[in-house]
Amino acid sequence: MTEKPKLTLYLAAPRGFCAGVDRAIKIVELALSKWGAPVYVRHEIVHNKFVVDSLRDKGAVFVEELSECPDDRPVIFSAHGVPKSVPAEARAREMVFVDATCPLVSKVHVEAERHHQAGLQMVMIGHIGHPEVLGTMGQLPEGEVILVETVEDVATLAPRDPERLAFITQTTLSVDDTAAIVAALQARFPAIIGPAKEDICYATTNRQAAVKAIAPKIEALLVIGAPNSSNSRRLVEVGKASGCAYSQLVQRAEHIDWRALSGIRSVGVTAGASAPEVLITEVLDAFRERFDVTIDIVETARENVEFKVPRVLREA
Incomplete structure:
Protein backbone atom coordinates (compact mmCIF):
# COMPACT_ATOMS: atom_id res chain seq x y z
CA MET A 1 0.00 0.00 0.00
CA CYS A 18 -24.14 33.50 8.48
CA ALA A 19 -27.03 34.52 10.72
CA GLY A 20 -29.14 35.83 7.82
CA VAL A 21 -28.86 32.56 5.89
CA ASP A 22 -29.54 30.49 9.00
CA ARG A 23 -32.68 32.53 9.69
CA ALA A 24 -33.92 32.31 6.08
CA ILE A 25 -33.62 28.51 6.00
CA LYS A 26 -35.38 28.25 9.39
CA ILE A 27 -38.21 30.41 8.02
CA VAL A 28 -38.85 27.95 5.17
CA GLU A 29 -38.66 24.93 7.51
CA LEU A 30 -41.00 26.53 10.08
CA ALA A 31 -43.43 27.61 7.35
CA LEU A 32 -43.58 24.01 6.07
CA SER A 33 -44.25 22.68 9.56
CA LYS A 34 -46.90 25.37 10.24
CA TRP A 35 -48.78 25.35 6.92
CA GLY A 36 -47.71 22.07 5.33
CA ALA A 37 -46.46 21.63 1.77
CA PRO A 38 -46.32 23.26 -0.65
CA VAL A 39 -44.87 26.55 0.53
CA TYR A 40 -43.73 28.81 -2.30
CA VAL A 41 -40.41 30.68 -2.22
CA ARG A 42 -39.79 33.62 -4.54
CA HIS A 43 -36.23 33.17 -5.83
CA GLU A 44 -33.73 30.71 -4.27
CA ILE A 45 -34.02 31.28 -0.50
CA VAL A 46 -30.19 31.45 -0.40
CA HIS A 47 -27.71 30.86 -3.20
CA ASN A 48 -26.77 27.24 -2.59
CA LYS A 49 -27.98 24.28 -4.65
CA PHE A 50 -27.61 21.75 -1.81
CA VAL A 51 -29.75 23.90 0.52
CA VAL A 52 -32.37 24.64 -2.15
CA ASP A 53 -32.61 20.96 -3.19
CA SER A 54 -33.02 19.78 0.41
CA LEU A 55 -35.82 22.32 1.03
CA ARG A 56 -37.45 21.33 -2.27
CA ASP A 57 -37.45 17.71 -1.04
CA LYS A 58 -39.34 18.87 2.06
CA GLY A 59 -42.05 20.61 0.00
CA ALA A 60 -40.76 24.08 -0.88
CA VAL A 61 -41.53 25.23 -4.43
CA PHE A 62 -39.05 27.77 -5.84
CA VAL A 63 -40.31 30.30 -8.37
CA GLU A 64 -38.86 33.50 -9.82
CA GLU A 65 -42.00 35.65 -9.78
CA LEU A 66 -45.06 36.05 -7.55
CA SER A 67 -47.25 35.50 -10.63
CA GLU A 68 -46.19 31.82 -10.51
CA CYS A 69 -47.68 31.40 -6.99
CA PRO A 70 -51.31 30.47 -6.25
CA ASP A 71 -53.24 32.91 -4.02
CA ASP A 72 -54.08 30.26 -1.42
CA ARG A 73 -50.58 29.06 -0.45
CA PRO A 74 -47.98 30.86 1.69
CA VAL A 75 -45.05 32.51 -0.08
CA ILE A 76 -41.65 33.41 1.34
CA PHE A 77 -39.40 36.18 0.00
CA SER A 78 -35.71 35.22 -0.22
CA ALA A 79 -32.91 36.43 2.08
CA HIS A 80 -31.71 38.80 -0.66
CA GLY A 81 -34.73 41.10 -0.33
CA VAL A 82 -37.41 42.12 -2.84
CA PRO A 83 -38.58 45.36 -4.48
CA LYS A 84 -41.46 47.11 -2.67
CA SER A 85 -43.80 46.12 -5.51
CA VAL A 86 -43.62 42.43 -4.48
CA PRO A 87 -45.16 42.61 -0.96
CA ALA A 88 -47.60 45.21 -2.36
CA GLU A 89 -48.79 42.67 -4.94
CA ALA A 90 -48.99 39.92 -2.28
CA ARG A 91 -51.19 42.16 -0.11
CA ALA A 92 -53.42 43.04 -3.06
CA ARG A 93 -53.89 39.30 -3.71
CA GLU A 94 -54.51 38.72 0.04
CA MET A 95 -51.72 36.15 0.16
CA VAL A 96 -50.05 34.87 3.32
CA PHE A 97 -46.40 35.91 2.94
CA VAL A 98 -43.29 35.86 5.11
CA ASP A 99 -40.32 38.09 4.37
CA ALA A 100 -37.00 36.28 4.91
CA THR A 101 -34.91 39.30 3.87
CA CYS A 102 -31.71 39.37 5.92
CA PRO A 103 -32.04 42.09 8.60
CA LEU A 104 -28.72 43.57 7.42
CA VAL A 105 -30.16 43.97 3.90
CA SER A 106 -33.33 45.48 5.41
CA LYS A 107 -31.07 47.99 7.21
CA VAL A 108 -29.80 49.16 3.78
CA HIS A 109 -33.41 49.46 2.54
CA VAL A 110 -34.28 51.69 5.52
CA GLU A 111 -31.16 53.79 4.89
CA ALA A 112 -32.09 54.31 1.22
CA GLU A 113 -35.63 55.31 2.19
CA ARG A 114 -34.36 57.80 4.78
CA HIS A 115 -31.99 59.50 2.32
CA HIS A 116 -34.73 59.60 -0.33
CA GLN A 117 -37.08 61.34 2.10
CA ALA A 118 -34.34 63.89 2.77
CA GLY A 119 -34.29 64.64 -0.97
CA LEU A 120 -31.03 62.85 -1.79
CA GLN A 121 -30.43 60.73 -4.86
CA MET A 122 -28.81 57.35 -4.07
CA VAL A 123 -25.70 55.81 -5.58
CA MET A 124 -25.65 52.04 -5.02
CA ILE A 125 -22.38 50.11 -5.25
CA GLY A 126 -23.28 46.58 -6.34
CA HIS A 127 -23.50 43.98 -9.10
CA ILE A 128 -26.02 44.55 -11.84
CA GLY A 129 -28.82 41.95 -11.88
CA HIS A 130 -28.05 40.51 -8.42
CA PRO A 131 -31.33 39.92 -6.53
CA GLU A 132 -30.14 41.98 -3.55
CA VAL A 133 -29.42 44.94 -5.84
CA LEU A 134 -32.79 44.57 -7.60
CA GLY A 135 -34.51 44.46 -4.20
CA THR A 136 -32.68 47.50 -2.83
CA MET A 137 -33.11 49.60 -5.98
CA GLY A 138 -36.77 48.59 -5.96
CA GLN A 139 -37.31 50.33 -2.61
CA LEU A 140 -37.32 53.73 -4.33
CA PRO A 141 -38.98 55.18 -7.44
CA GLU A 142 -37.21 54.65 -10.76
CA GLY A 143 -34.26 56.97 -11.32
CA GLU A 144 -33.70 57.56 -7.61
CA VAL A 145 -30.92 54.92 -7.37
CA ILE A 146 -27.93 54.93 -9.74
CA LEU A 147 -25.90 51.69 -9.80
CA VAL A 148 -22.10 51.67 -9.99
CA GLU A 149 -20.04 48.47 -10.25
CA THR A 150 -16.50 49.79 -10.69
CA VAL A 151 -14.22 52.76 -10.05
CA GLU A 152 -14.50 53.49 -13.80
CA ASP A 153 -18.29 53.82 -13.51
CA VAL A 154 -17.85 56.70 -11.03
CA ALA A 155 -16.23 58.88 -13.73
CA THR A 156 -19.35 58.73 -15.93
CA LEU A 157 -21.96 59.26 -13.19
CA ALA A 158 -24.46 62.00 -14.06
CA PRO A 159 -26.51 62.64 -10.90
CA ARG A 160 -29.39 65.09 -10.75
CA ASP A 161 -27.51 67.31 -8.27
CA PRO A 162 -23.89 66.49 -7.31
CA GLU A 163 -24.43 68.25 -3.96
CA ARG A 164 -27.43 66.07 -2.99
CA LEU A 165 -26.11 62.50 -3.04
CA ALA A 166 -25.77 59.54 -0.67
CA PHE A 167 -24.32 56.07 -1.26
CA ILE A 168 -25.23 52.58 -0.11
CA THR A 169 -23.69 49.21 -0.98
CA GLN A 170 -24.66 45.61 -1.56
CA THR A 171 -23.88 43.64 1.63
CA THR A 172 -21.75 40.93 -0.04
CA LEU A 173 -19.07 42.91 -1.87
CA SER A 174 -15.27 42.79 -1.70
CA VAL A 175 -14.25 45.06 1.18
CA ASP A 176 -11.14 46.30 -0.69
CA ASP A 177 -12.83 46.87 -4.07
CA THR A 178 -15.67 48.74 -2.39
CA ALA A 179 -13.25 50.97 -0.47
CA ALA A 180 -11.68 52.01 -3.80
CA ILE A 181 -15.10 52.84 -5.30
CA VAL A 182 -16.11 54.80 -2.18
CA ALA A 183 -12.84 56.77 -2.37
CA ALA A 184 -13.56 57.59 -6.05
CA LEU A 185 -17.09 58.73 -5.16
CA GLN A 186 -15.85 60.93 -2.33
CA ALA A 187 -13.14 62.45 -4.54
CA ARG A 188 -15.62 63.31 -7.30
CA PHE A 189 -18.56 64.26 -5.06
CA PRO A 190 -17.14 65.66 -1.79
CA ALA A 191 -20.65 66.28 -0.40
CA ILE A 192 -21.77 62.64 -0.80
CA ILE A 193 -23.16 61.10 2.40
CA GLY A 194 -22.19 57.55 3.37
CA PRO A 195 -23.72 55.05 5.80
CA ALA A 196 -23.02 55.57 9.52
CA LYS A 197 -21.78 51.98 9.63
CA GLU A 198 -20.69 50.30 6.42
CA ASP A 199 -23.28 48.22 4.58
CA ILE A 200 -20.99 45.25 3.81
CA CYS A 201 -22.16 42.74 6.39
Whole structure:
Protein backbone atom coordinates (compact mmCIF):
# COMPACT_ATOMS: atom_id res chain seq x y z
CA MET A 1 0.00 0.00 0.00
CA THR A 2 1.49 3.33 -1.06
CA GLU A 3 1.87 6.00 1.55
CA LYS A 4 -0.43 8.98 1.14
CA PRO A 5 1.32 12.31 0.48
CA LYS A 6 1.28 14.73 3.42
CA LEU A 7 -0.93 17.79 3.17
CA THR A 8 -1.79 20.64 5.53
CA LEU A 9 -5.33 21.97 5.22
CA TYR A 10 -5.75 25.49 6.55
CA LEU A 11 -9.39 25.81 7.51
CA ALA A 12 -10.61 29.41 7.62
CA ALA A 13 -12.78 30.47 10.54
CA PRO A 14 -15.31 31.99 10.35
CA ARG A 15 -16.66 30.27 7.23
CA GLY A 16 -20.02 29.04 5.96
CA PHE A 17 -23.47 29.97 7.24
CA CYS A 18 -24.14 33.50 8.48
CA ALA A 19 -27.03 34.52 10.72
CA GLY A 20 -29.14 35.83 7.82
CA VAL A 21 -28.86 32.56 5.89
CA ASP A 22 -29.54 30.49 9.00
CA ARG A 23 -32.68 32.53 9.69
CA ALA A 24 -33.92 32.31 6.08
CA ILE A 25 -33.62 28.51 6.00
CA LYS A 26 -35.38 28.25 9.39
CA ILE A 27 -38.21 30.41 8.02
CA VAL A 28 -38.85 27.95 5.17
CA GLU A 29 -38.66 24.93 7.51
CA LEU A 30 -41.00 26.53 10.08
CA ALA A 31 -43.43 27.61 7.35
CA LEU A 32 -43.58 24.01 6.07
CA SER A 33 -44.25 22.68 9.56
CA LYS A 34 -46.90 25.37 10.24
CA TRP A 35 -48.78 25.35 6.92
CA GLY A 36 -47.71 22.07 5.33
CA ALA A 37 -46.46 21.63 1.77
CA PRO A 38 -46.32 23.26 -0.65
CA VAL A 39 -44.87 26.55 0.53
CA TYR A 40 -43.73 28.81 -2.30
CA VAL A 41 -40.41 30.68 -2.22
CA ARG A 42 -39.79 33.62 -4.54
CA HIS A 43 -36.23 33.17 -5.83
CA GLU A 44 -33.73 30.71 -4.27
CA ILE A 45 -34.02 31.28 -0.50
CA VAL A 46 -30.19 31.45 -0.40
CA HIS A 47 -27.71 30.86 -3.20
CA ASN A 48 -26.77 27.24 -2.59
CA LYS A 49 -27.98 24.28 -4.65
CA PHE A 50 -27.61 21.75 -1.81
CA VAL A 51 -29.75 23.90 0.52
CA VAL A 52 -32.37 24.64 -2.15
CA ASP A 53 -32.61 20.96 -3.19
CA SER A 54 -33.02 19.78 0.41
CA LEU A 55 -35.82 22.32 1.03
CA ARG A 56 -37.45 21.33 -2.27
CA ASP A 57 -37.45 17.71 -1.04
CA LYS A 58 -39.34 18.87 2.06
CA GLY A 59 -42.05 20.61 0.00
CA ALA A 60 -40.76 24.08 -0.88
CA VAL A 61 -41.53 25.23 -4.43
CA PHE A 62 -39.05 27.77 -5.84
CA VAL A 63 -40.31 30.30 -8.37
CA GLU A 64 -38.86 33.50 -9.82
CA GLU A 65 -42.00 35.65 -9.78
CA LEU A 66 -45.06 36.05 -7.55
CA SER A 67 -47.25 35.50 -10.63
CA GLU A 68 -46.19 31.82 -10.51
CA CYS A 69 -47.68 31.40 -6.99
CA PRO A 70 -51.31 30.47 -6.25
CA ASP A 71 -53.24 32.91 -4.02
CA ASP A 72 -54.08 30.26 -1.42
CA ARG A 73 -50.58 29.06 -0.45
CA PRO A 74 -47.98 30.86 1.69
CA VAL A 75 -45.05 32.51 -0.08
CA ILE A 76 -41.65 33.41 1.34
CA PHE A 77 -39.40 36.18 0.00
CA SER A 78 -35.71 35.22 -0.22
CA ALA A 79 -32.91 36.43 2.08
CA HIS A 80 -31.71 38.80 -0.66
CA GLY A 81 -34.73 41.10 -0.33
CA VAL A 82 -37.41 42.12 -2.84
CA PRO A 83 -38.58 45.36 -4.48
CA LYS A 84 -41.46 47.11 -2.67
CA SER A 85 -43.80 46.12 -5.51
CA VAL A 86 -43.62 42.43 -4.48
CA PRO A 87 -45.16 42.61 -0.96
CA ALA A 88 -47.60 45.21 -2.36
CA GLU A 89 -48.79 42.67 -4.94
CA ALA A 90 -48.99 39.92 -2.28
CA ARG A 91 -51.19 42.16 -0.11
CA ALA A 92 -53.42 43.04 -3.06
CA ARG A 93 -53.89 39.30 -3.71
CA GLU A 94 -54.51 38.72 0.04
CA MET A 95 -51.72 36.15 0.16
CA VAL A 96 -50.05 34.87 3.32
CA PHE A 97 -46.40 35.91 2.94
CA VAL A 98 -43.29 35.86 5.11
CA ASP A 99 -40.32 38.09 4.37
CA ALA A 100 -37.00 36.28 4.91
CA THR A 101 -34.91 39.30 3.87
CA CYS A 102 -31.71 39.37 5.92
CA PRO A 103 -32.04 42.09 8.60
CA LEU A 104 -28.72 43.57 7.42
CA VAL A 105 -30.16 43.97 3.90
CA SER A 106 -33.33 45.48 5.41
CA LYS A 107 -31.07 47.99 7.21
CA VAL A 108 -29.80 49.16 3.78
CA HIS A 109 -33.41 49.46 2.54
CA VAL A 110 -34.28 51.69 5.52
CA GLU A 111 -31.16 53.79 4.89
CA ALA A 112 -32.09 54.31 1.22
CA GLU A 113 -35.63 55.31 2.19
CA ARG A 114 -34.36 57.80 4.78
CA HIS A 115 -31.99 59.50 2.32
CA HIS A 116 -34.73 59.60 -0.33
CA GLN A 117 -37.08 61.34 2.10
CA ALA A 118 -34.34 63.89 2.77
CA GLY A 119 -34.29 64.64 -0.97
CA LEU A 120 -31.03 62.85 -1.79
CA GLN A 121 -30.43 60.73 -4.86
CA MET A 122 -28.81 57.35 -4.07
CA VAL A 123 -25.70 55.81 -5.58
CA MET A 124 -25.65 52.04 -5.02
CA ILE A 125 -22.38 50.11 -5.25
CA GLY A 126 -23.28 46.58 -6.34
CA HIS A 127 -23.50 43.98 -9.10
CA ILE A 128 -26.02 44.55 -11.84
CA GLY A 129 -28.82 41.95 -11.88
CA HIS A 130 -28.05 40.51 -8.42
CA PRO A 131 -31.33 39.92 -6.53
CA GLU A 132 -30.14 41.98 -3.55
CA VAL A 133 -29.42 44.94 -5.84
CA LEU A 134 -32.79 44.57 -7.60
CA GLY A 135 -34.51 44.46 -4.20
CA THR A 136 -32.68 47.50 -2.83
CA MET A 137 -33.11 49.60 -5.98
CA GLY A 138 -36.77 48.59 -5.96
CA GLN A 139 -37.31 50.33 -2.61
CA LEU A 140 -37.32 53.73 -4.33
CA PRO A 141 -38.98 55.18 -7.44
CA GLU A 142 -37.21 54.65 -10.76
CA GLY A 143 -34.26 56.97 -11.32
CA GLU A 144 -33.70 57.56 -7.61
CA VAL A 145 -30.92 54.92 -7.37
CA ILE A 146 -27.93 54.93 -9.74
CA LEU A 147 -25.90 51.69 -9.80
CA VAL A 148 -22.10 51.67 -9.99
CA GLU A 149 -20.04 48.47 -10.25
CA THR A 150 -16.50 49.79 -10.69
CA VAL A 151 -14.22 52.76 -10.05
CA GLU A 152 -14.50 53.49 -13.80
CA ASP A 153 -18.29 53.82 -13.51
CA VAL A 154 -17.85 56.70 -11.03
CA ALA A 155 -16.23 58.88 -13.73
CA THR A 156 -19.35 58.73 -15.93
CA LEU A 157 -21.96 59.26 -13.19
CA ALA A 158 -24.46 62.00 -14.06
CA PRO A 159 -26.51 62.64 -10.90
CA ARG A 160 -29.39 65.09 -10.75
CA ASP A 161 -27.51 67.31 -8.27
CA PRO A 162 -23.89 66.49 -7.31
CA GLU A 163 -24.43 68.25 -3.96
CA ARG A 164 -27.43 66.07 -2.99
CA LEU A 165 -26.11 62.50 -3.04
CA ALA A 166 -25.77 59.54 -0.67
CA PHE A 167 -24.32 56.07 -1.26
CA ILE A 168 -25.23 52.58 -0.11
CA THR A 169 -23.69 49.21 -0.98
CA GLN A 170 -24.66 45.61 -1.56
CA THR A 171 -23.88 43.64 1.63
CA THR A 172 -21.75 40.93 -0.04
CA LEU A 173 -19.07 42.91 -1.87
CA SER A 174 -15.27 42.79 -1.70
CA VAL A 175 -14.25 45.06 1.18
CA ASP A 176 -11.14 46.30 -0.69
CA ASP A 177 -12.83 46.87 -4.07
CA THR A 178 -15.67 48.74 -2.39
CA ALA A 179 -13.25 50.97 -0.47
CA ALA A 180 -11.68 52.01 -3.80
CA ILE A 181 -15.10 52.84 -5.30
CA VAL A 182 -16.11 54.80 -2.18
CA ALA A 183 -12.84 56.77 -2.37
CA ALA A 184 -13.56 57.59 -6.05
CA LEU A 185 -17.09 58.73 -5.16
CA GLN A 186 -15.85 60.93 -2.33
CA ALA A 187 -13.14 62.45 -4.54
CA ARG A 188 -15.62 63.31 -7.30
CA PHE A 189 -18.56 64.26 -5.06
CA PRO A 190 -17.14 65.66 -1.79
CA ALA A 191 -20.65 66.28 -0.40
CA ILE A 192 -21.77 62.64 -0.80
CA ILE A 193 -23.16 61.10 2.40
CA GLY A 194 -22.19 57.55 3.37
CA PRO A 195 -23.72 55.05 5.80
CA ALA A 196 -23.02 55.57 9.52
CA LYS A 197 -21.78 51.98 9.63
CA GLU A 198 -20.69 50.30 6.42
CA ASP A 199 -23.28 48.22 4.58
CA ILE A 200 -20.99 45.25 3.81
CA CYS A 201 -22.16 42.74 6.39
CA TYR A 202 -20.10 41.35 9.28
CA ALA A 203 -20.08 37.84 7.77
CA THR A 204 -18.76 38.95 4.38
CA THR A 205 -16.08 41.07 6.08
CA ASN A 206 -15.05 38.29 8.49
CA ARG A 207 -14.83 35.59 5.79
CA GLN A 208 -12.66 37.83 3.60
CA ALA A 209 -10.37 38.63 6.55
CA ALA A 210 -9.95 34.90 7.28
CA VAL A 211 -8.97 34.22 3.65
CA LYS A 212 -6.38 37.04 3.81
CA ALA A 213 -4.96 35.41 6.97
CA ILE A 214 -4.49 31.97 5.38
CA ALA A 215 -3.40 33.16 1.89
CA PRO A 216 0.32 33.53 2.72
CA LYS A 217 0.44 29.95 4.10
CA ILE A 218 -1.16 28.13 1.14
CA GLU A 219 -0.48 27.05 -2.43
CA ALA A 220 -4.16 26.69 -3.35
CA LEU A 221 -7.51 27.95 -2.04
CA LEU A 222 -10.85 26.18 -2.35
CA VAL A 223 -14.00 28.20 -1.68
CA ILE A 224 -17.07 26.02 -1.17
CA GLY A 225 -20.06 27.86 -2.57
CA ALA A 226 -22.40 28.37 -5.51
CA PRO A 227 -21.51 30.13 -8.79
CA ASN A 228 -24.42 32.57 -8.25
CA SER A 229 -23.31 33.39 -4.69
CA SER A 230 -21.82 36.89 -4.65
CA ASN A 231 -20.01 36.51 -1.30
CA SER A 232 -18.48 33.16 -2.39
CA ARG A 233 -17.16 34.61 -5.65
CA ARG A 234 -15.68 37.54 -3.73
CA LEU A 235 -13.76 35.06 -1.52
CA VAL A 236 -12.13 33.58 -4.65
CA GLU A 237 -11.13 37.09 -5.76
CA VAL A 238 -9.77 37.97 -2.31
CA GLY A 239 -7.69 34.76 -2.36
CA LYS A 240 -6.18 35.70 -5.75
CA ALA A 241 -5.60 39.32 -4.70
CA SER A 242 -3.85 38.06 -1.54
CA GLY A 243 -1.33 36.09 -3.59
CA CYS A 244 -2.97 32.68 -3.94
CA ALA A 245 -2.80 32.10 -7.70
CA TYR A 246 -4.88 28.89 -7.60
CA SER A 247 -8.11 30.11 -6.01
CA GLN A 248 -11.18 28.12 -7.06
CA LEU A 249 -14.91 27.98 -6.35
CA VAL A 250 -16.26 24.43 -5.89
CA GLN A 251 -19.87 23.53 -5.18
CA ARG A 252 -19.06 20.14 -3.67
CA ALA A 253 -16.19 17.67 -3.17
CA GLU A 254 -17.01 15.99 -6.50
CA HIS A 255 -16.11 19.23 -8.32
CA ILE A 256 -12.53 19.43 -7.00
CA ASP A 257 -9.91 19.26 -9.76
CA TRP A 258 -7.45 16.86 -8.13
CA ARG A 259 -4.99 17.01 -11.03
CA ALA A 260 -4.55 20.75 -10.42
CA LEU A 261 -3.67 19.97 -6.79
CA SER A 262 -1.09 17.26 -7.46
CA GLY A 263 2.21 17.96 -5.76
CA ILE A 264 0.66 20.64 -3.55
CA ARG A 265 1.38 20.47 0.21
CA SER A 266 -0.83 23.23 1.63
CA VAL A 267 -4.45 24.05 0.75
CA GLY A 268 -6.80 26.62 2.24
CA VAL A 269 -10.50 25.80 2.62
CA THR A 270 -13.30 28.26 3.29
CA ALA A 271 -17.00 28.48 2.45
CA GLY A 272 -19.39 31.20 1.39
CA ALA A 273 -22.09 32.40 3.80
CA SER A 274 -24.77 30.18 2.22
CA ALA A 275 -22.75 26.93 2.22
CA PRO A 276 -23.68 24.43 4.97
CA GLU A 277 -21.02 22.80 7.17
CA VAL A 278 -21.95 19.35 5.78
CA LEU A 279 -20.37 20.36 2.43
CA ILE A 280 -17.18 21.46 4.20
CA THR A 281 -17.01 18.09 6.01
CA GLU A 282 -17.51 16.34 2.65
CA VAL A 283 -14.52 18.23 1.17
CA LEU A 284 -12.31 17.46 4.19
CA ASP A 285 -13.23 13.74 3.93
CA ALA A 286 -12.34 13.75 0.21
CA PHE A 287 -8.90 15.18 1.07
CA ARG A 288 -8.40 12.55 3.80
CA GLU A 289 -9.04 9.79 1.25
CA ARG A 290 -6.16 11.04 -0.90
CA PHE A 291 -3.73 12.64 1.55
CA ASP A 292 -2.27 12.26 5.01
CA VAL A 293 -4.04 15.40 6.25
CA THR A 294 -3.13 17.77 9.06
CA ILE A 295 -5.83 20.36 9.76
CA ASP A 296 -4.85 23.81 10.99
CA ILE A 297 -7.79 26.07 11.91
CA VAL A 298 -7.05 29.76 11.38
CA GLU A 299 -9.58 31.78 13.36
CA THR A 300 -9.70 35.55 12.85
CA ALA A 301 -13.06 36.34 14.50
CA ARG A 302 -15.85 34.75 16.53
CA GLU A 303 -19.45 35.19 15.51
CA ASN A 304 -22.39 35.01 17.86
CA VAL A 305 -24.98 36.92 15.81
CA GLU A 306 -28.49 35.50 15.76
CA PHE A 307 -31.61 36.90 14.08
CA LYS A 308 -35.11 36.03 15.25
CA VAL A 309 -37.61 34.55 12.81
CA PRO A 310 -40.79 36.60 12.19
CA ARG A 311 -43.44 36.47 14.93
CA VAL A 312 -45.97 34.68 12.68
CA LEU A 313 -43.66 31.63 12.74
CA ARG A 314 -42.88 31.84 16.45
CA GLU A 315 -46.58 31.45 17.21
CA ALA A 316 -47.92 27.91 17.15
